[in-house]
Amino acid sequence: MSDDTQFSELAAIKESRRLSSVWLVPIIALGIGLWFVYYQLSNQGPMITIAFENAEGLEAGKTKIKAREVDIGLVKNIKLNEDLSGVVITAQMSKEAEDMLTENTEFWIVTPRISLSGVSGMSTLLSGPYINMEPSLEGDPESDFIARIEPPVTPIGTPGLHITLNSNDEFAFEKGDAVVYKGLKVGEFEDIYFNLEERVVYYNVFIEAPYHRLITKNTRFWNVSGINFELGANGLEVQAGSVETLLTNGVTFGVPEGMSLGERITERDYFDIYADYQAASDQRYKRGVKFALMIEDTVRGLKVGAPVEYRGLVIGQVVEINPEFYSEQIILDEGYSIPVIIEIQPGRVQQPDTDEGVEFVKQQTLHWIDRGFRATLETGNLLTGALYVDVDIYPEMAPPETLENFMNIPVIPTIPEEFGQITEKMNQILNKVNQMPLDDIGKNANQMLKQFSDTASSFEATSNNADKVIIAEMSKTLAEVNRLLADYQQGSVTNTEINRTMKSVQQLLGDLQPLIKQLNRAPNSLVFPPAESTEVEPKGNQ
Structure with missing residues (x-):
């Protein structure tokens, strides 16, 4: 048996089931x-x-x-x-x-x-x-x-009130222009939008707190940009806002005098921008009675919006001059009268601004026309020649035969203005002077002057002759006077006789003196014998 066989028999190879600790690092990193x-x-x-x-x-x-x-x-x-x-x-x-x-x-x-x-x-x-x-x-x-093109003028969330102003007049405002109230800046213009269909410019305006509580239903906004000079029928008017509005543009606001404050505005609302305070104030008069004036004089200087006054009090305004739709006559026709439409507003004559007030003013005016109610154009400003309509009652005026109407509008009879009357009289005088035969008068005057010259020459010759005669007669008279005075000189016969006569008169007066005394005591003593006198008469020494 070999060693390898012996080793394999002794060592049994088994598969490991545990995760190697080497993987812990990447796992932790992945986690x-x-x-x-x-x-x-x-x-x-x-x-x-x-x-x-x-x-x-x-x-x-x-x-x-x-x-x-x-x-x-x-x-x-x-x-x-x-x-x-x-x-x-x-x-x-x-x-x-x-x-x-x-x-x-x-x-x-x-x-x-x-x-x-x-x-x-x-x-x-x-x-x-x-x-x-x-x-x-x-x-x-x-x-x-x-994104916005420019940053907003007022940050979102700023306490106050957003409103929209609109204007169709020829003045414009820019973003950031001021809204002032009695000289204080209380708001700004934020956005500008021009409506092509309406041809009206709309401005989004923000009024800061707490001034936003001043905005009510009767609030009016008007322009105070720069310095405004106006020469009108009432003279020279100068209007200016704050120092800021002198450099840029701006508007101000308020409730016109005589109007109630009205209900407070709590959400976005729309307001008009008027040209000035007077225009803003006049908007309270919503109703009016129209009358027509047929003007035979010039209307140069008369503008739409010119006041209609009664003894100095404004009672209305001019609303139209020579309406375009008036085609009854041609302007170049002889005797063409220029129609001027005026409006008398009930609110200005202490009447309610209602249909009842309109009817009352209409009937009252028609009644006064029969009493001499007449209209005339007067010069309000000599520098500009601005005209206004003046109405008054002239009792000496005869009532009109019939009440005329112009396009269903009652006509108030007119009279020439004072300057026009003077001009008319001067024209009449000049016309009479022009009609005089000045050439014949000049010839007669020349002939008269010639005759006067001949008469003067004759008188001069006669005067020379008269001087000679008068001098001769005066010499004779002086000689006679000298001769007469010589007769009365002292020592002359006449002088002696006069002295003798005067002495005789003096002696006669002395003899008459007792008689005069007796008559003074008893004036009847020449008729009745005097009574025996009881007066004691002084006697001389015996």
């Missing part, structure tokens, strides 16, 4: 790897896609997604979309961001921005652009998003 995979998968957030207009500054594997400056995602892939109109990025979000990805969540690229409303994104000058996320817990979960 650890699987645990890491499970941990990664269990803690990994969802993958999302975000559509951008372009990928400027974005890099796959480097660009981060942040919320409130906290990293919550990373850009994994960047590619063009199917229609090549933009790019789509794929981003891996963190687990804690899963509940924030709803249909109201917004994304935008943060880059350095400088605008009138401020400076933002300056930190990206060193770190590079990143994607900012404005999370929202409201709405359904979402994984595909469309």
Whole structure:
């Protein structure tokens, strides 16, 4: 027996059923790897896609997604979309961001921005652009998003009120423009949308808390951009807002004087933007009674919206001048009267803004037309020539034979304005002067002047002759006077006779003196003898 045979008989070979300890190392490594995979998968957030207009500054594997400056995602892939109109990025979000990805969540690229409303994104000058996320817990979960072109003006969740303003006037606003209230900035313009069908611009505006509680049903918004100068029928008006609105644009708001505050607005509502406070205030007058004026004078300076006044009080406005659909006459026809449509508003004449108020104003006006109610165009501003309609009662005016109507609108009779009346009278005077035969009058005047010249020459000759005659006669008269005066000189016969006569008259008066005294005592003594005198007469010494 050989040794091999002996060894095989002695050692029985048996198959081992135990796992070798060598395999423990790879098994443990595999377990650890699987645990890491499970941990990664269990803690990994969802993958999302975000559509951008372009990928400027974005890099796959480097660009981060942040919320409130906290990293919550990373850009994994960047590619063009199917229609090549933009790019789509794929981003891996963190687990804690899963509940924030709803249909109201917004994304935008943060880059350095400088605008009138401020400076933002300056930190990206060193770190590079990143994607900012404005999370929202409201709405359904979402994984595909469309990024904003620009960051929102107001962060989501800011307390306040979102409203929509609209305007069809020729003034526009930009994102970030201010909403001011009594000089304080209380809100901003967020988004702008132009409706092509309506041709109206809509602005989404946010009013910050607590000022949003000032917005009510009767609130009116009006433009206060820059400085507004207006020369109208009421003179020069200057309007300005805050310092911020002087540099950019802006609106303000309030409840017009005389109106109630109204019910508070608690959710998005729509408001109009008016040109100024006056236009906003006038919107309270919803109803009006239309009357027509047939103007024979010029309407230059009269504009739609011009006031209608009664003794200085505004009671309405001009709503239309020479309506286009008025085709009864041609403008170039002789005697064409320009129709002007005015509106008298019941709310301005202390009547309710209702159908009853409209009917009352209409009947009252028609009644006063028979009493001399007349309208005229007056100049409100000499610098601009702006006109307004003035109505008043003129009792001396005869009532109209019939009440006229213009396109079923009652016509208020008109009278020329004061300046027009003066001009008309001056024209009448000038016409009379023009009708005078000035040529014949000039010829007659020339002939009269010639005759006057001949008469003056004759008078001058006659005057010269008269001077000679008068001088001769005056010389004779002076000689006679001298001769007469010589007769009355002292020592002349006439002078001696006069002295003698005067002495005789003096002696006669002395003789008559006792008689005059007696008559003074007893005027009847010449008729009745005097009674015996009882007076004691003094006697001389015996």
